[in-house]
Structures are given as C-alpha cells and as structure tokens.
Amino acid sequence: MTYRVGIDIGGTFTDFALLKGEDVILHKNLSTPEDRSVGVMEGLGALAAREGLSLGDFLGACEAIVHGTTVADNTLIEMNGALTGLITTEGFRDEIEYRRGFKEDIWDVRLEPPRQITPRRRRLTVPERILHDGTVHQPLDEEALREACRKLRLQNVEAVAISFLFSFVNPEHERRAKEIVTREIQNAYISASHEVLPRAPEYDRTSTTIVNAYVGPRVTAYLERLVTRLAEGGYRNQLMVMQASGGVMTKDYIDGAPIRVLASGPAGGVIGSAHCGKAKGHPNLLCVDMGGTSYDMSVVVAGEAPAEAGWNMHHRYLIGVPMVKVETLGAGGGSICHVNAGALEVGPKSAGSEPGPICYGRGGTRPTVTDALVMLGILSTDEGFAGGSFRLTRDGVDAAFQAVGDEMGYGAEDAAFDCWRVVNANMSQGVRRTTAGKGIDPKDLVMLAYGGNGPAFAAIQAEDLGITKVLVPKASPTFSALGTLVANPTIDEERSYIASAHALDLDRVRQLWHDLSERARRYFTAARFTPEQMRVNYQLNMRYPGQNFSLSFDFRADAKLGDLSFMDDGFGERAIALFNQRHMAEYNHIREHEVPEVSGVRLAAHVTTPSPRVTAGFTASAGAPVPAKHRRANLGQGFGETPVYLGRDLRPGMAVPSPAIIEETFTTIVVYPGWTARVDDAGDYELVKG
Amino acid sequence: MSFELNRKLAAPRDPLPTTATIDQVTADIIRGAFETVCFESATFLGRAASSPIINQSNERNAAIVDAHGRLAMGAVGTPHLTFVNQMETRWGLMNLDRYDWGPGDVFLANDPDHGGGHLPDYCVYGPVYDDKGELICIQTLQAHQGDTGGKDPGGFSLDATDVFTEGVIYPCLKLVHRGELRQDVFDFVVRNNRFATFAGDIAAMIGGVQHAVRMLDGLIGKWGAETVKAAINHSIEHTERRVREEVSRWPDGTYEATVLIDHDTAGTRDIKVHVACTIAGDQLTVDLAGTDDRPNLVGVWNTFANSRSYVMTQVVAAMDPTIVKNEGFFNAVDIVIPEGCIAQPPANKPAALGSFHPACEITEAVCLALSAVAPERSQPQLYKIGMPNAVIGFDDNGMMWMDQGVDCRSMDTSAVQGIDGWGSCPNALGSLILSEAEDAESRFPILNISREMTTDGGGAGQWRGSPGSLNVKQVLKPTTAMAWMVSADHPLRGMCGGDDAIPYTNHFEVGSPNERQVAHTAQDLLPEGAVIAYQHGGGAGFGPALLRDPEAVKEDVLDEYVSPEAARAKYGVVLTGSLADYTLAVDHAATEALRADMRAMAQAAE
Structure with missing residues (x-):
C-alpha cells in the first residue's frame, strides 16, 4: 500500500488528508505556531498509528507528501521577515515607495502608509543601464556596487533584493551583481529580480523581489526543518509544496522563489473545488469559503482555476507571480456588527478566534455574525459546535444585539436579522466584484460552499445572485488539505517579450519557450518524473497596442515538453486569431483594424498525479429523512419552528425539504425556503432551488 | 450656455416621488448594489479600453444619477470626476424630448458650457427605465481622452482663447438609439480624434454603460422602481444629515484663504483664488468671492461644474470618509461662485488647462480654510x-x-x-x-x-x-x-x-x-x-x-528625506555621529537649546 498525504496548516488547526488507494481519510490536530513542523509530525504520527504502522514504515510507504504553508503570509502579517536591502538602478531608488501612485483608499486622507520592508536607507542604487532591447547602455559600476554592499553590511541586512531595469530582457548585470553581493555580504539571502519575476514593469518586479527576499529566509528555513524531520522520520521522496498558482512543486524549486507559496492556502481550496465540481458535472463554479475572519471568493471556469499574474496586492505589496485569483472580503463568522452614524455595518473588524464571538464564551463582548446566527436559531447552543470540541452559549448575545437595536430603534432579534441581511448583501456585492470585468454572470455558475460558515449562507446568497444550485461537500471544512492532494506538480512561468504580432522574432519566441521548458524539465526530472509524464501548455500574453492588461491564452495546449514543431510561418497570424478569440470571450468585442502585440511568453508545465476520487450522481434511493428535532429559527422569512437534521442520519438519495437546518461536523447547512437539499451518492450535498 | 443656464443646472433638485417607504438597512443594501454596478462598469471600461490614460492610469469614473439629475449613488474612480457628471446629464434631462430620450439610448457629453468639465473628460451615459417606461436613473461613465480633435494633440492648447480651439464639443449627442449604434455618429466622433485607439475607448465606454444599464434593469426588476427610488432618496438624505452633523461639530465662523497661481499661460502674474468657508450651525458655505475675474486671462478658466467638483473634493476629504458620496453633499453645502470669475467663466472660454489651475488652487484654498476646523483631515487633494x-x-x-x-x-x-x-x-x-x-x-x-x-x-x-x-x-x-x-x-x-x-x-x-x-x-x-x-x-x-520629534528627524536624515543641514536649520535638531556610518544620534540637550534660540529669533522677527 502506498500513501499520499496532503497537509494544510491553518492558524488554529493543521488539517491532513490521507489518500489511500481511492479512499480519503481526514484528520485534524492543533497547529504548533512555535515550530509548525512539530504539529505536522504529530499528525503524521497519528495517521501512521491509524494505519497500524510505525511512523518510519508509514513515511517509507508515502509516495508523496504535499504541503500548504502560511509561513510567508504570516511573515507579512506580522512584518517580522528578514532585514532586507534593495540594490537597484541609479535613478530608481523610490519606485517601491511610489507604488505607481496607488493608495488603497482614495477618500481617507488618514490612511497610514504600508510598513516599509526596505526603508530608503536600505534602498541603494548603482550606475548601470540596460535598454528595452537588451543592449547595455551603461555598464555595471562594480565599485559602486561594492560600496552599496558595504553600506548594507553596516546596516546588518540579512537579505538583499537586486532589481535592475530591463533585467528580464538581459540579466547580465543582475547576475554579476548577485555574484558580487554574495561575496560581499556573507550569509545574506539574495534575490535577483530576473529569477523571481522576469517581466515588466519595474514596480511589479521590484516589489515581488523585495517580498521574496523578505519572506525567503523564513520559508526556506521552515521547509528545510520540515524536510529534515521527514527524512529523519523515514520519508524518502521530495516534499511537494503548494504554490499560489494552484500547482505544487518541490522544495528545491520553491527555494528559488519562496514567494510562490504566498497566498497558497486559499488556492488549495479552489483547486479542490474545481476537482470536485468537475467530477460532479459542474465545471463552472463560484467557490465561496467563509471562515472566522474572511470570505474568500473565486471562480472556476471549465474545470480550471486559472492563475493570473497581474495586479495582485497582498498585505499592501504587489506580488506579480501567477496566483489563483481569490478575492477576500472582511466578512466571516467573527465579523463585528456595529452602528456607524445610523447605518448598521458588519466588519471589517473581526473578533477573530480569540476572543471570538460572544457565543464562544471566551470573553468576546461585541456581537458578530456567528452570534447573529445563534440569535436567529441557525446555530444551536444545545450541543457541540465545531465537531463537539466546545459548546456555544447565548449568554450576553441578546444584550449585545439589544444594544445595537437600541441605536437602530428596534429589538435584539431585528438587529441580528439585519446583521444577517447586511453580511449577505456584502458577500453578494463581493461576488459581483469578483466576476466584474470577466464577462461572467454569476447566475451561470454553480456555487460550491466550504469553510465553517459558508454553508450557512450559501443558498440565500446564491438566490441573491440568481444561482440555482449549490454544492456543499461533506469534506468542505478541510477542503484546503484535500486540495493539496488534487493539485498537480506545476511550473508556471513567463518571460517578457514585447513585439507586434506582425513583427515577431520567432527564433526569440522559440528560445524563450525552450529555456522555460528546460527549466521545467530540470526540476521535474529532479523530482523523479519522466519526460513522458510532463505536459505543457505553451501560452502567449497578448494585448492591443496601448492596453495595459494582457490576456493569456494557450497557443498549444497539452503538448509534449520541448516539442515546438507547431511553430511555423503562420505563427503570427494564428496568434492574432487566438488572441482575438480570447478578447471576444473576455470583452465581447475585437478591434479588427488593429494588430495586437505579444507582451510575454508563458509556459505552464505539469505532471498529472493521482487525485482523490470524487463520486457523483444520484443513483441511490432512500426514504424521507427524519428530523432529529425542531427549533425556533428565522431563515429569512420570520421565526418559525424549523426541522433540524443531523448529517450523520442522512443517507445518499435522501432529500431534505425546506425550511431546514442540517448540522454537520464543523459546519451547519441551511436549507432556505424554496430550496431542497439532496444527498448524492458520495454523501455530499446539493442544494437546489425549486 | 450662460450664467442663467449654470444657475438652472446647479439648482437643488427635489427627491424622487415614490409610494414606497424604506428602512435604513434595505436602503443600504440597494446602495451597495448600485455601487457594485458602478464598480463593474468602471472595471469593464478599464479593461476594455485601449488608451493608457484609461486602462493604465485609470482616469475614469462611474456614477449613477437619478431621474432628477441628482448624484444618486455609487461613484467609483476619481473624486474630481465624481462630482461633475450629474451636471452634464442635467442638460440632457432638461431636453429629454428635444433629444428623443428612450430605453436603450446612450449619449455622449463633454461641453464645458453645458455642465461639463474640460473637453477631454468625455461623459457617456445611458438612461434606465422601469417596465412602465418611467425614467428612474442614468448610468454615467467618464474617462479622460487622449485627444479631442482640437488644434493641439491632447486638447491642451497653451494659447487657446476659446473652447473651439481646443476640440469638438458635444452638449448631448446620441450614440446609440434604442439599442442600435448610430454608426454615422460614431464614425464622426471617431474621425475627430487623432488616436487610432480612440475608437476602442469610446466603444468600451458604450459597452460599459450598456453593461451597467442591464444590471440596473435587473435591480429595478428585483426591488421594484418605487423601492429603488425610495432608496435613492434615503441615501441622499442620510448623507446630507451626516455632512451637517460633521459641520455642526466645527466652530462657527468664517475662515478665509487666498492662493495664488504664478501666472496664466500668457504670462499674466499672480492669478488669485479666494475662498471663504463660513460655518453657521450645521451649514457650511464655500464662497469664492474675490477670485480673479480679469477677462483677458488665458488658460486659467475652470468650468463652473468643475469648480463645484474641486470644492467638493476637498470638503469630502475633510469629513469622515465613510459618508456616502452623493448629492447629499451638495444639499448640505452651499457653494457660491461669482459669475464671470475664473471659477465660473463666461461662455466659450477655453477650459482644458483650467482643470489643472485654478481648479487645484480652489481645492487648496478650501483646504487651507478648513484646516482651522478640521486639521486632522487637512491634506490638499x-x-x-x-x-x-x-x-x-x-x-x-x-x-x-x-x-x-x-x-x-x-x-x-x-x-x-x-x-x-x-x-x-x-x-x-x-x-x-x-x-x-x-x-x-x-x-x-x-x-x-x-x-x-x-x-x-x-x-x-x-x-x-x-x-x-x-x-x-x-x-x-x-x-x-x-x-x-x-x-x-x-x-x-x-x-x-x-x-x-x-x-x-x-x-x-x-x-x-x-x-x-x-x-x-x-x-x-x-x-x-x-x-x-x-x-x-x-x-x-x-x-x-520645531515641534517635530527629534528622533523622527534623525530617522528622516538616515533615509535622506532630510539633509543633516536641514535637520539643524529647519528642525533645530542637533545630531551627533555619522550619516555615512549610520551612527547618527540626537543630542537632546543641544537640540532643546537650539530650538529655544530659534523660537526666540522667530518671535523677535515677528
């Protein structure tokens, strides 16, 4: 028997998904923030015990351990990364501070600046200049560079980002600078922009490189520790790490650009959703993940969650590497309900998990969304919550909502109901903003809801958006761990190349794709994959002249790595036709008389690895379900006695009519009026309107 | 095309008649939905447009104006554009029959003398009707165009003495009639522009408006026209109330400021903008009396609608940023602009450069005046x-x-x-x-x-x-x-x-x-x-x-925002150690002594 293990570390819990043949076994244990690898090893020990094996035998039988880590995100949240310096082209010291003019709030003149990773004293410049065509306009001044190193040494920097103009076209200066900095500043972590994000423009690349340098030492040290522990424990294969692009890759690859793990947590959930949706016949999904502090939204089209390398702002820094697009709204179970100048607002402040909502009984005093669900009877104070680990209390909840109601001029239950309405509206608007500009109408999608709080709101929100079907997988509370098992080893990289589609230098395009292919081949081979397993999408980024946003599309999908035989004299014309097709799909128009330009060459290489099987269909038949109890609840149409079903009582083939509440381990599903919940052959829920 | 027209355009508008009543939360939910329509519309434009100034610089704005011409809800983009668009649509609204408005229509306006800003700021808008044919609101999209078909590329003519020099003027031009593009009109507009990419921009603006109108149709269908109208009224009233509450917390009085522009484009020096902000209870009045009105000035004429907008941009900055931006601000704040001054020019004056100056000096003067009452929010926008x-x-x-x-x-x-x-x-x-x-x-x-x-x-x-x-x-x-x-x-x-x-x-x-x-x-x-x-x-x-924390000055010197010389001369901070070696430290005793001397000298000079 061989195993595959997916591990996702959250703030409170570390989730495990063990793939054993076609079976998936889920496990959770507490995270160990001091050294997260400890919690990982504990969980693996528990899984081994469950299989009746020693840890060594178990790890020896593991064909792959796949891991999603939040170390990079936490470093940025806590701003405790490496003391970082920047070396850049003379004249361009302050791009990172200008942020291309961007400010997060155009109305609030009291908006605080982002904490600087590289304050001006640690941003040093050297004379050098490469032009847009790669020619050297001014040679690298190595003496000036050594002087810059001396200044950074004096400031005890631990990491150095190097970002020169047009290094993505000609990296000669950056390479040389990296050699010199390596010698001059011993033990510093060095990050060169042409290696981290080889594309224009300079702010995007510099910001990404700086953050990479900042989080790099922590991420690599953590992964190193984990790899060592796993090896000591008996694991003999490479650790695979989840990337924000939705693919996984080896630690060696991640070491080259640790920033690729930033924001990878949500990506796992989206990849898991895509897999689940596709298997159940729903390739176009709106994925919503409502946890304690946030509401994450993403779109899956044709079974894919495309990674976009655009204006990805994370923790107030631009991260330009490809990421599965996940929009986040400050609307979670812990979001606080309050009155601002006569208007009832929910969030963005959150009670988090400590002290958490009032109903957690851990000292929370401000009413939250979870408290509103208690007031509305959707969540129960009777029995275990979050899998039985503790019980919710109503003590203090009524009084807190009464205080809100006093300001609004009505009672506590009305205040709780309005809190529910407002958070619903916020989420619906959030979804619309997520799909905005993408030519996607939410009503054409199926919603897939996960996270502890998602299923309590899913159907009502779906209704608001015109969506008529919602999937709630039984495993939804541990979806991110499952997602790491679904994700394929993937390398998705691009190189800048700007030229009119009528004046393409095909040799250059060929060379860029060749270089990208060789990089992918090297890492895949080291991970013991064979060339036959490697499949490639050759992609182009194109735009009409003057457009800022390029569109990516497959020029050749699912091809053999390194096989560029499709490149011929008709390449440019085919590129134009494919681009126009893509533009039409995205914007509903094309510009017949304009010749588009190529802005970049991209290669997405992957290897398909075994995924958990997802059962679909409704072949089972079962009798009518019987509610375990009734409780007074308000599901949007006033209070009434509402049947409550227990998830463990429900069988494939059963249909739960509305109104109803279904209590599952770690989550509660609401069947709003007009909806029906059906249990499919896998035991997953499908909520259907009508 | 007269001061009389300006008076009509700026006159306060009544709430929309409606049979519905609405609660705060429902009104907020509808407002949120409207804001999202604007967001989608602006996003559509930003991504589909071909000119860098729209798709790269983001100089665009989406807003919803109600059937009475009030800025209703949801403005996304640039504040300076946000507060103009209702004035341009009012001209169209005053001429509904003349221009044969109907469902599916899309219009273009940019006329400085008919409620517009300067010519490059094209406003494309589409009316939204309910199923009974009643006009409910208008979706507007504004974007700065790279050219206007005038004498100089870009539309900024340094020597323009009238607006005709600057480009082609559209008071209210129908681009789409009942859902059908008027190809002849479209081609005419496109022809009057130097840039090949313009056709894509204007098409993207039309597409963005149509996209929004479809969404608004859906919202009106869902909530009902009467409820939507009630939500608009509620939102505007709520904003007015909040603005007045803010003003009532400020001390009564008149606070004045004068700001000078170096010269107009012909070299006439010291162009004056004067602002008096008077607070009486919950009423704020911003009066530009005393602002330059020399008729021979060149290039420094800001349109009436723009002047109102630039006043409001700063008033808004001085208040709680969570107040919803809509007509309620204009209902709460009286803006008085003398006819004939550079902030309300006679007809046909050039308008392009006025959007820089005196527009920004109007904003600056408002900020200076309000710094007396709202110092914590006094950053000139x-x-x-x-x-x-x-x-x-x-x-x-x-x-x-x-x-x-x-x-x-x-x-x-x-x-x-x-x-x-x-x-x-x-x-x-x-x-x-x-x-x-x-x-x-x-x-x-x-x-x-x-x-x-x-x-x-x-x-x-x-x-x-x-x-x-x-x-x-x-x-x-x-x-x-x-x-x-x-x-x-x-x-x-x-x-x-x-x-x-x-x-x-x-x-x-x-x-x-x-x-x-x-x-x-x-x-x-x-x-x-x-x-x-x-x-x-x-x-x-x-x-x-001299009140700056000396340690902060030291940090500024380390970051080379401030030189060691200026640390001493401007901040009175005495530093020891070396900047080159990052060993700077504040000599607190010497700093205190130096600052005391500097204060004494300043007092003596006074």
Whole structure:
C-alpha cells in the first residue's frame, strides 16, 4: 500500500488528508505556531498509528507528501521577515515607495502608509543601464556596487533584493551583481529580480523581489526543518509544496522563489473545488469559503482555476507571480456588527478566534455574525459546535444585539436579522466584484460552499445572485488539505517579450519557450518524473497596442515538453486569431483594424498525479429523512419552528425539504425556503432551488 | 450656455416621488448594489479600453444619477470626476424630448458650457427605465481622452482663447438609439480624434454603460422602481444629515484663504483664488468671492461644474470618509461662485488647462480654510504641477505618439496631523496608476534617467511633507515637448504652521549649451538626445517644524528625506555621529537649546 498525504496548516488547526488507494481519510490536530513542523509530525504520527504502522514504515510507504504553508503570509502579517536591502538602478531608488501612485483608499486622507520592508536607507542604487532591447547602455559600476554592499553590511541586512531595469530582457548585470553581493555580504539571502519575476514593469518586479527576499529566509528555513524531520522520520521522496498558482512543486524549486507559496492556502481550496465540481458535472463554479475572519471568493471556469499574474496586492505589496485569483472580503463568522452614524455595518473588524464571538464564551463582548446566527436559531447552543470540541452559549448575545437595536430603534432579534441581511448583501456585492470585468454572470455558475460558515449562507446568497444550485461537500471544512492532494506538480512561468504580432522574432519566441521548458524539465526530472509524464501548455500574453492588461491564452495546449514543431510561418497570424478569440470571450468585442502585440511568453508545465476520487450522481434511493428535532429559527422569512437534521442520519438519495437546518461536523447547512437539499451518492450535498 | 443656464443646472433638485417607504438597512443594501454596478462598469471600461490614460492610469469614473439629475449613488474612480457628471446629464434631462430620450439610448457629453468639465473628460451615459417606461436613473461613465480633435494633440492648447480651439464639443449627442449604434455618429466622433485607439475607448465606454444599464434593469426588476427610488432618496438624505452633523461639530465662523497661481499661460502674474468657508450651525458655505475675474486671462478658466467638483473634493476629504458620496453633499453645502470669475467663466472660454489651475488652487484654498476646523483631515487633494511634460513625436510610419508624462513620481503629498506625507500623490489621486519606465520605453523613443525623491524636497513640519521627485528623461528622437509651469513662485502651502513645499522647476535640454529653465510655457522642438528635467514640488508640512520629534528627524536624515543641514536649520535638531556610518544620534540637550534660540529669533522677527 502506498500513501499520499496532503497537509494544510491553518492558524488554529493543521488539517491532513490521507489518500489511500481511492479512499480519503481526514484528520485534524492543533497547529504548533512555535515550530509548525512539530504539529505536522504529530499528525503524521497519528495517521501512521491509524494505519497500524510505525511512523518510519508509514513515511517509507508515502509516495508523496504535499504541503500548504502560511509561513510567508504570516511573515507579512506580522512584518517580522528578514532585514532586507534593495540594490537597484541609479535613478530608481523610490519606485517601491511610489507604488505607481496607488493608495488603497482614495477618500481617507488618514490612511497610514504600508510598513516599509526596505526603508530608503536600505534602498541603494548603482550606475548601470540596460535598454528595452537588451543592449547595455551603461555598464555595471562594480565599485559602486561594492560600496552599496558595504553600506548594507553596516546596516546588518540579512537579505538583499537586486532589481535592475530591463533585467528580464538581459540579466547580465543582475547576475554579476548577485555574484558580487554574495561575496560581499556573507550569509545574506539574495534575490535577483530576473529569477523571481522576469517581466515588466519595474514596480511589479521590484516589489515581488523585495517580498521574496523578505519572506525567503523564513520559508526556506521552515521547509528545510520540515524536510529534515521527514527524512529523519523515514520519508524518502521530495516534499511537494503548494504554490499560489494552484500547482505544487518541490522544495528545491520553491527555494528559488519562496514567494510562490504566498497566498497558497486559499488556492488549495479552489483547486479542490474545481476537482470536485468537475467530477460532479459542474465545471463552472463560484467557490465561496467563509471562515472566522474572511470570505474568500473565486471562480472556476471549465474545470480550471486559472492563475493570473497581474495586479495582485497582498498585505499592501504587489506580488506579480501567477496566483489563483481569490478575492477576500472582511466578512466571516467573527465579523463585528456595529452602528456607524445610523447605518448598521458588519466588519471589517473581526473578533477573530480569540476572543471570538460572544457565543464562544471566551470573553468576546461585541456581537458578530456567528452570534447573529445563534440569535436567529441557525446555530444551536444545545450541543457541540465545531465537531463537539466546545459548546456555544447565548449568554450576553441578546444584550449585545439589544444594544445595537437600541441605536437602530428596534429589538435584539431585528438587529441580528439585519446583521444577517447586511453580511449577505456584502458577500453578494463581493461576488459581483469578483466576476466584474470577466464577462461572467454569476447566475451561470454553480456555487460550491466550504469553510465553517459558508454553508450557512450559501443558498440565500446564491438566490441573491440568481444561482440555482449549490454544492456543499461533506469534506468542505478541510477542503484546503484535500486540495493539496488534487493539485498537480506545476511550473508556471513567463518571460517578457514585447513585439507586434506582425513583427515577431520567432527564433526569440522559440528560445524563450525552450529555456522555460528546460527549466521545467530540470526540476521535474529532479523530482523523479519522466519526460513522458510532463505536459505543457505553451501560452502567449497578448494585448492591443496601448492596453495595459494582457490576456493569456494557450497557443498549444497539452503538448509534449520541448516539442515546438507547431511553430511555423503562420505563427503570427494564428496568434492574432487566438488572441482575438480570447478578447471576444473576455470583452465581447475585437478591434479588427488593429494588430495586437505579444507582451510575454508563458509556459505552464505539469505532471498529472493521482487525485482523490470524487463520486457523483444520484443513483441511490432512500426514504424521507427524519428530523432529529425542531427549533425556533428565522431563515429569512420570520421565526418559525424549523426541522433540524443531523448529517450523520442522512443517507445518499435522501432529500431534505425546506425550511431546514442540517448540522454537520464543523459546519451547519441551511436549507432556505424554496430550496431542497439532496444527498448524492458520495454523501455530499446539493442544494437546489425549486 | 450662460450664467442663467449654470444657475438652472446647479439648482437643488427635489427627491424622487415614490409610494414606497424604506428602512435604513434595505436602503443600504440597494446602495451597495448600485455601487457594485458602478464598480463593474468602471472595471469593464478599464479593461476594455485601449488608451493608457484609461486602462493604465485609470482616469475614469462611474456614477449613477437619478431621474432628477441628482448624484444618486455609487461613484467609483476619481473624486474630481465624481462630482461633475450629474451636471452634464442635467442638460440632457432638461431636453429629454428635444433629444428623443428612450430605453436603450446612450449619449455622449463633454461641453464645458453645458455642465461639463474640460473637453477631454468625455461623459457617456445611458438612461434606465422601469417596465412602465418611467425614467428612474442614468448610468454615467467618464474617462479622460487622449485627444479631442482640437488644434493641439491632447486638447491642451497653451494659447487657446476659446473652447473651439481646443476640440469638438458635444452638449448631448446620441450614440446609440434604442439599442442600435448610430454608426454615422460614431464614425464622426471617431474621425475627430487623432488616436487610432480612440475608437476602442469610446466603444468600451458604450459597452460599459450598456453593461451597467442591464444590471440596473435587473435591480429595478428585483426591488421594484418605487423601492429603488425610495432608496435613492434615503441615501441622499442620510448623507446630507451626516455632512451637517460633521459641520455642526466645527466652530462657527468664517475662515478665509487666498492662493495664488504664478501666472496664466500668457504670462499674466499672480492669478488669485479666494475662498471663504463660513460655518453657521450645521451649514457650511464655500464662497469664492474675490477670485480673479480679469477677462483677458488665458488658460486659467475652470468650468463652473468643475469648480463645484474641486470644492467638493476637498470638503469630502475633510469629513469622515465613510459618508456616502452623493448629492447629499451638495444639499448640505452651499457653494457660491461669482459669475464671470475664473471659477465660473463666461461662455466659450477655453477650459482644458483650467482643470489643472485654478481648479487645484480652489481645492487648496478650501483646504487651507478648513484646516482651522478640521486639521486632522487637512491634506490638499490636488496636483500643483502646471502640466506634466507632454512629449509628442511621430513613428517611422508617420503615426503620432504621445508620452503624456504621467510617470511614476512624487508630488504634492502633504502631511496631515499625525501622519507624514507618503506615497506618490494625495489620496484622491490614488486610483490613478502611473506609467513605468519599462512600459514607456518599450513604446516610445524615450530614456528615463531618474525619478528619485529630492532630499529636502518636502515641506518641513511637525509632520513632514513627502519630498518631490526629480524626473529626468531623454528623448531619443527629435520630439515636441509641451509644458506649462506654475507653483514655482507660489508652491503648495503648508498647513497649520507647516512649511510650504519646494517650488516646481522644469529645465529643457539639460547639460547642453541650450539648457534653459521653462519659466511659464514651452512648446519646443527638442533635438535627439535632449534631456528634460522636472522637479516636482513635493508635499507641504503640517504644524511647526520645531515641534517635530527629534528622533523622527534623525530617522528622516538616515533615509535622506532630510539633509543633516536641514535637520539643524529647519528642525533645530542637533545630531551627533555619522550619516555615512549610520551612527547618527540626537543630542537632546543641544537640540532643546537650539530650538529655544530659534523660537526666540522667530518671535523677535515677528
């Protein structure tokens, strides 16, 4: 028997998904923030015990351990990364501070600046200049560079980002600078922009490189520790790490650009959703993940969650590497309900998990969304919550909502109901903003809801958006761990190349794709994959002249790595036709008389690895379900006695009519009026309107 | 096309008649939905447009105006555009029958004398009707166009003496009739523009409006027209109430400020903007009486609608940012602009450059006046740059290109009480994304040499203005460069005792025998290899510099925002150690003594 293990570390819990043949076994244990690898090893020990094996035998039988880590995100949240310096082209010291003019709030003149990773004293410049065509306009001044190193040494920097103009076209200066900095500043972590994000423009690349340098030492040290522990424990294969692009890759690859793990947590959930949706016949999904502090939204089209390398702002820094697009709204179970100048607002402040909502009984005093669900009877104070680990209390909840109601001029239950309405509206608007500009109408999608709080709101929100079907997988509370098992080893990289589609230098395009292919081949081979397993999408980024946003599309999908035989004299014309097709799909128009330009060459290489099987269909038949109890609840149409079903009582083939509440381990599903919940052959829920 | 028309356009409008009543939460939910429509509409435009000024710089705005012409809800984009669009649509609303309005129509307006801003700010809008045919609201989209078909590319003519010189004027032009594009009209509009990419922009604007109108149809269908109208009324009333509450917390009185512009484009000096903000209970009145009205001024005429907008941009900044931006602000605040002054010009005056100046001096003067009552929110929301250096040339195929100079830089980012100036620009401009060297150089024969902040380039203060940048670039082919310089004699003013920003300066052909400073305007042919250097003015300080925490000054010196000399001369801070070795320390005793001397000298001088 061989195993595959997916591990996702959250703030409170570390989730495990063990793939054993076609079976998936889920496990959770507490995270160990001091050294997260400890919690990982504990969980693996528990899984081994469950299989009746020693840890060594178990790890020896593991064909792959796949891991999603939040170390990079936490470093940025806590701003405790490496003391970082920047070396850049003379004249361009302050791009990172200008942020291309961007400010997060155009109305609030009291908006605080982002904490600087590289304050001006640690941003040093050297004379050098490469032009847009790669020619050297001014040679690298190595003496000036050594002087810059001396200044950074004096400031005890631990990491150095190097970002020169047009290094993505000609990296000669950056390479040389990296050699010199390596010698001059011993033990510093060095990050060169042409290696981290080889594309224009300079702010995007510099910001990404700086953050990479900042989080790099922590991420690599953590992964190193984990790899060592796993090896000591008996694991003999490479650790695979989840990337924000939705693919996984080896630690060696991640070491080259640790920033690729930033924001990878949500990506796992989206990849898991895509897999689940596709298997159940729903390739176009709106994925919503409502946890304690946030509401994450993403779109899956044709079974894919495309990674976009655009204006990805994370923790107030631009991260330009490809990421599965996940929009986040400050609307979670812990979001606080309050009155601002006569208007009832929910969030963005959150009670988090400590002290958490009032109903957690851990000292929370401000009413939250979870408290509103208690007031509305959707969540129960009777029995275990979050899998039985503790019980919710109503003590203090009524009084807190009464205080809100006093300001609004009505009672506590009305205040709780309005809190529910407002958070619903916020989420619906959030979804619309997520799909905005993408030519996607939410009503054409199926919603897939996960996270502890998602299923309590899913159907009502779906209704608001015109969506008529919602999937709630039984495993939804541990979806991110499952997602790491679904994700394929993937390398998705691009190189800048700007030229009119009528004046393409095909040799250059060929060379860029060749270089990208060789990089992918090297890492895949080291991970013991064979060339036959490697499949490639050759992609182009194109735009009409003057457009800022390029569109990516497959020029050749699912091809053999390194096989560029499709490149011929008709390449440019085919590129134009494919681009126009893509533009039409995205914007509903094309510009017949304009010749588009190529802005970049991209290669997405992957290897398909075994995924958990997802059962679909409704072949089972079962009798009518019987509610375990009734409780007074308000599901949007006033209070009434509402049947409550227990998830463990429900069988494939059963249909739960509305109104109803279904209590599952770690989550509660609401069947709003007009909806029906059906249990499919896998035991997953499908909520259907009508 | 008269002051009388302006009076009609600006007159207060009644709430919409409705049979529905609405609660606060439902009204907020509908408002949120409207805001999202605007967001989608603006996003659609931003992604589909082909001109960098829209898709890269984001100079666009979406808003919803109600059937009475009130700014209803949901404005996304640039504040300076947000508060104009209702005036342009009012002209159309006053002429519904004349222009044969109906469902599915889309219009274009840009007329400075019919409620518009300057000509380049095209407003495309579409009316929204309910199923009974009642007009409920209008979706508007505004975007700055790269050209207007006038005498000079870009629409900014330094010597224009009337608006006709600047381009083609559209008071209310129907582009789409009952859902069908009027191809002849569309082609005519496209023909009157120098840029090939314009057709894509205007198509994207039409598409963005139609997309929004469909969404609004859906919302009206869902909630019902009466409820939607009630929500609009509620939202506007709520904003007015909140604005009045803010004003009532300010002390009664009249607070005045005068700001001067160095000169108009013909060289007439010291153009005056005067603002008096009077607070009486919950009523704020902003009166521009005393503002320059010399009829022979050139290039410094700001349209009436724009002047109102630039006043409001600063009033909004002075208040709680969570107040919803809609007509409630205009209902709560009286704006008095004398007819015939540069903030309400006679008909047919040129309008393009007025959107820079005096528009921004109006904003600055409002900020100065309100700094007496709302110091914690007194950061001027403006751009003191006369005009970015626009560089224009022709490619090998004879097609024109223009680098509009919206480069990454730092300018005008003043401190507010408690926060040093930071970033590239004041918040109001924070959604405009600036051009990068690697993009520009791939497109234009330009070499960017430097764009770093200048040490001591920000106004000193208890909180420090962000230093302005020196943007230096070289033209690699012969090109035309246009410039209009201001804010050299009269730089951005400090607040509440803070120092002014440094002056703007601009040099052409730097390092050559022809090196010259642009004193007021330039429209020069530059030879290949010429270098131009624009020193931006930076932000002004807030509060007296001698009150700044000496440790913060030391940090500023380490970061080279402030020189060791200025630390001493402007801040009275005595440092020991070495900047080169990062060993600076504050000599607190010496600092106290120096500051005491400086205060005594200042008092003596007074």
